Amino acid sequence: MISWREDLNIGVPAVDTQHQELVRILNDFLAACTQQKGKDKIVETLEFLVSYTITHFHDEEQIMIRTKFPDYEAHKLEHERFVQDISTIKRQVEDQGVSVLTTIKINRTLVDWLINHIQKNDQLLGSYIKSLDV
Ligand SMILES: [Fe+2]
Helix, strand or coil, X not given: CCCCCHHHCCCCHHHHHHHHHHHHHHHHHHHHHXXXXXXXXXHHHHXXXXXXXXXXXXXXXXXXXXCCCCCHHHHHHHHHHHHHHHHHHHHHHHHHCCXXXXXXXXXXXXXXXXXXXXXXXXXXXXXXXXXXXX
16 A cells, blocks of 8 residues: 655646546555455456556656656656556456465555656656746
């Protein structure tokens, strides 16, 4: 589970709101896994997580394009890798369900990636956008 922390805010309200929602949806999925809700429910929460993630990345990329963010390509690549990873996880869950061990692994993979990405890459975007303000 992730608790929202102030230092995850990047100072761009549209992005921060979506990040908070993303964390909420990720927590729903993790809760479904740890409570062993059954494959259908777990897949349902995971599908919602995947679709929200794609929407969010798209919106973030539009902001980068609009503001001519210099690291756009690299940042977009990070997004694409995550969508690939989460899609692989989704296929695995659909095929094999979720054991305690896979719950721990999925939990670590998704949470680590998201926190790391927000703290490094998205914070850079936030600083860049703030630097544009005159
Ligand atoms: Fe991002």
